[in-house]
Amino acid sequence: MTSTAPDRWGLPLGLGAFLLWGAMPLFFPLLEPAGALEIIAHRIVWSLVFCLVLLAATRSLEAFVAVLRNPRALGLFAIASALIIVNWTTYVYAVLTGHVLDAALGYFINPLLTVLLGIVVLRERLRPAQWVALGLGAAAVVVISTGVGGLPWISLVLAGAFGLYSLVKNRVGRGVDALPGLAAETAVATPFALAFLGWLAVTGAGTFSIQGTGHALLLMACGVVTGLPLLLFSAAARRLPLSVVGMLQYLTPVLQFLLGLLVFDEHMPTTRWVGFALVWVALVVLTVDATRASRAARLAAVGRTTVDPAL
Template identity: 75%
Template sequence: MSHPSPAPGHLPGPGTPEPAPTGATAPQAAPASSGARTGPAAPTDRWGLLLGAGAFFLWGAMPLYFPLLEPAAPVEIIAHRVVWSLVFCLVLLAATRQLGGYVAALRTPRTLGVLAVAAVLIVVNWTTYVYGVLSGHVLDAALGYFINPLVTVLLAVVVLRERLRPAQWVAVGVGAAAVVVLSTGTGGLPWVALVLACSFGLYGLVKNRVGRTVEALPGLAVETTVLTPLALAYLGWLAATGVGTFGAEGTGHALLLASAGVVTALPLLLFSAAARRLPLSVVGLLQYLGPALQFVFGLLVFHEPMSATRWAGFGLVWLALVVLSVDGLRTARATRLAARS
């Protein structure tokens, strides 16, 4: 999710989606700013499902996109992603008349400071994800976004001092056991997965601080604004030293690098629209589509090896997610019934 999840701008993950709420009592899923409906009368909307599935399908298909950008290295790809995301976001903000929210966030020191921290976390997430894809660790990247909901729950305890329900403790414990199995059976920590999960979990925690005041698109625009000077400086250095690939590999490659802005912002917009139409519990289940697709691509397209130990580790992670999801759905249902009575 170089965002997903990402699960949320979130996105998350490869994309990245807007992160899930960090509250231990919240069902898995959408950002506080997404407007996802949680009330008792929140029907499942067909268009919302299509939009949400489209967003997570695009995030899940990211492993197919980044190899097209070679021979550009991961850091160069991320620099272009930052710059072209800002350009695309500004165009969309102007078209949707949301420039006011973007300017207001830039002029509010506290909001700008929080989003600057979010920008650092998401660039770590993006860079790790692109490195993982281009170095043959697509399965580890998928694992990271499968683990992310467990990290989110753990952060709610460690940082927000929230109390977990027994089922959530079970899920976290099973997830920790999965990491131990994967570490001991594959020769070391799955660091790509852990960096992705932790960076995106922290990103979600930070974004929750401004989620109710800054919408997804203006938020992503501010984050890329913070990062753009460094990205431009790096791209300028690559051009000056003659090692940059933009323009050197032909027009098609240059257009692919520029398309990183669309690839980043489009699924975010689809997700934002879906989250306003769907109950939070449905968005929470949709978030697993992204890493599931990444897993399939890693296994069947990139032919990455899956030893018995890796299957066992992934199996434990999936078991933990089932426990977490069932608990979240039960809690959401109990909340709806209580609200009706």
């Protein structure tokens, strides 16, 4: 008899993934004086090394090779790679330049932008509550733009790049596991990253070989910092209901918000508080609506099963 009890490791794995992602603003300042582009180049290269080691250890290299031999999948992963590099670069730049709160706002906005992409790209029809949430999100951007003297471009680029990345991964990732997928994304970008790091070394602008062993090891650790939370998330997603995963995802921007406010002491004017509050209300509306829609779908499915004369 198969047990239907929830997997006791699901929640700890999910918490580990989202807490690690949320704590990343504490890691990237340790890599200075390396700039954002150098950090991203190392992140790409060492992520591929980390993935290849794990693929070899789990005897899953065949899945990675299969992706490389599939032109359509490889093309989509190349697009995903470009999008996630834009996201990574913007995020590291935000952390290194004192814009952790803007990064947090970007990840709060991301679920709203995902809904918007559903309208524009997938031609989905929205429920009234989803329109309300989008309206609140738009109002938040207007309020924050007014208060800080311009669009919160870091937040919008982060949310936009990750939203499009998620859309592409949704199309290609259904038949590819997380680890071979990440390996494929980084493999596509690695030649460019290596070329950039080589140029930095030749011109003397790189920091890998001139800032000491500790600094070099920290740059190499970018691979583990990138890959570990993704693997934890992948393991958790297979063990937890989607509704629980959806709620856990807010831990990352909440922790980033607290770090920006309390640790990095970033300025939080009244208009920014109002903007964040509007986004939080929008997320509550979106979450409540999604929960109700999911419950209604389950009840409808049970009703159909109950009256089905073929059963």
